[in-house]
Amino acid sequence: MKKEATKMEDLMESSSFSEHIQSSTYPLSGVFDTSGEEGEKSSLGFMELLGIQDFSPSMFDYMPQQLPSVVPPAVKEYSSETLNLPATPNSSSISSASSEAVNEEQAKAVDEEEEQQKTKKQLKPKKTNQKKQREPRFAFMTKSEVDHLEDGYRWRKYGQKAVKNSPYPRSYYRCTTASCGVKKRVERSCGDPTIVVTTYEGQHTHPSPVMPRGTPACFMPDSGRLSAGGAAANFAMSMPTMTFSYNQQLHQQPHVNNFSPLSFGYVSSSASSASVNDRRFCTPRSALLRDHGLLQDIVPSLMPKEE
DNA sequence: CGAGTTTGACCTGCGC
DNA sequence: GCGCAGGTCAAACTCG
Numbered sequence: 099m100k101k102e103a104t105k106m107e108d109l110m111e112s113s114s115f116s117e118h119i120q121s122s123t124y125p126l127s128g129v130f131d132t133s134g135e136e137g138e139k140s141s142l143g144f145m146e147l148l149g150i151q152d153f154s155p156s157m158f159d160y161m162p163q164q165l166p167s168v169v170p171p172a173v174k175e176y177s178s179e180t181l182n183l184p185a186t187p188n189s190s191s192i193s194s195a196s197s198e199a200v201n202e203e204q205a206k207a208v209d210e211e212e213e214q215q216k217t218k219k220q221l222k223p224k225k226t227n228q229k230k231q232r233e234p235r236f237a238f239m240t241k242s243e244v245d246h247l248e249d250g251y252r253w254r255k256y257g258q259k260a261v262k263n264s265p266y267p268r269s270y271y272r273c274t275t276a277s278c279g280v281k282k283r284v285e286r287s288c289g290d291p292t293i294v295v296t297t298y299e300g301q302h303t304h305p306s307p308v309m310p311r312g313t314p315a316c317f318m319p320d321s322g323r324l325s326a327g328g329a330a331a332n333f334a335m336s337m338p339t340m341t342f343s344y345n346q347q348l349h350q351q352p353h354v355n356n357f358s359p360l361s362f363g364y365v366s367s368s369a370s371s372a373s374v375n376d377r378r379f380c381t382p383r384s385a386l387l388r389d390h391g392l393l394q395d396i397v398p399s400l401m402p403k404e405e
Numbered sequence: 406c407g408a409g410t411t412t413g414a415c416c417t418g419c420g421c
Numbered sequence: 422g423c424g425c426a427g428g429t430c431a432a433a434c435t436c437g
Contacts, residue, residue, distance in 0.1 A: 252409095253409095254408080254409060254410085255409070255410055255411080256410090256428095256429070256430075256431090257411095257412085257428070257429060257430080258410090258411075258412075259426085259427065259428070259429095260426095261426090261427090262425090262426060262427090268427085268428095270428070270429075274408085274409085283428095
């Protein structure tokens, strides 16, 4: 038990990603094993994630210690979309150009400066002075041989960077839907190359484009909305086609698999004031029974048991 | 030809 | 201020 925790700790520390896990606002991590027989199949990768049995619950036992116990920073981060008020960098040069004391050379210099700024702008729009605020990030670790797991959404890779102290590069993906600014980072843990660390940033503003069957409400884009206020004990993680939930109450009970498919898609918000909000996105069991979407592909034994 | 990937350059934040 | 590392852009390229 403790060994497992230590192992996990090592893993977390060994990965450059551990910084994110520990500093990001709503880290939710677990290791799934898709390295089984069909584990490499990228389509329905997450379904396979659910189908696996070879993950270690004790790893999740460990996680709460890594998790921040208070919500506010995340809520703040989530709710305050930065207003990118355009700075007016040219105003000064314009006003200086209007001065009568400006000679031709100076004007030339100003023009050149403006030209340079223009070019710079073309390369990259001027950023505001405000500290860039990030969307909350949701991270999870997946044991898989494929880097980019199929998750129901379409992603466009827009960058790749070498990660310091890691032989494995980090890939950057953006949701291809125009109005959707969700980003995803994928990298391998340098501690354990079989583990893929995926970080989602932001929320989809649209349903999954490859969700042919009815999509349970819980899997809709907003399902991972962070709950303000007294929801500190509950974690709901919105992933493109599914919602993983972490429930601290469950965690406190021994022998309960906190992150098994049993808690999949189910947020037990109990007394939380935010529970109403949470429930709004959470599918009643009956709905799940009616149409599980991709969940229908899960073997029955892994489906939530009726209580 | 459109969509997606690759990759070098650039920007930004942060620590020293 | 400088250097480093992370993140992003965008032109070139690939693929179906």
